[in-house]
Amino acid sequence: MKNLFAITMMVLAVAAMGPGREMGTPSRVNPPSAADVDAAQAARPDPAPNDAATASGLHVLEATTTTPEEFLWQARPVVVFADTAADPSFLVQIKALQDLPQPLIDRDVVVITDTDPGARSPWRQQLHPRGFSLVIMDKDGQVKQRKPAPWSVREISRAIDKFPLRLEEIGRAGVLP
Template identity: 60%
Template structure:
């Protein structure tokens, strides 16, 4: 009974954290890509685990922001396959740590590698195809693909 109560409480608080915008689910669930509120996020939490795509705007009503979110939500499986998490920040009046670090001016889409380095900054919306091509050219992604192919070849040979 004690374990059941602990499970219920831990599940409730995990779901509540995600509902409030905390990116906890982004770390635990490989299919959880967001978008999550960047105010509650810390880029170091994603180091070597996920590739954050951070979308900045001065307001959620910015047409470029809306378009970027539409584009990101159009093909979630492509982002899941590349271990992407989407973070959003639309409030420059209360700057998040991520906003302070990346210093966007108005709308900006930033792609960060698993190593924590900024790989791409764009002042206009990018579609999934462009983002996935940029990710697929990253050295760490190339290594991941090579390892996946080797594992598949090993399975076929067994």
């Protein structure tokens, strides 16, 4: 009888703990294979020097054609650095940004790409990246987030939505959570 009671109590305790933690999608994306990188490079058209927008409406600019001061109080730069355009993390990040542009457009995001360390762009001189780096800045020109791995558009949007200037824009400033 004591064993039955102990087993029943154990079953109830385990049931009270609830279901196990489900494995969601990881925030870090696995890099593409070498074949994927080659295919992406072959399919990628050569960008025009001053092509300011993709077909989706998301502005994607080369770091050598702009300066951080151009976007003060106008847009939120999301700067994607890599040592080469063939960097798998760079390709994954750019694809993620281009696949779901609307949340970024809604938040006044401009994507700046810098894949040439030798060019010493103003962005690279100001932000000092090493290898792949994702830098999210606010409209006031301050760096708000630095990430060494690709982030999804959802993660970027959620980070931006916590910025004080963004809270003011959407009318939630001063409201307690």
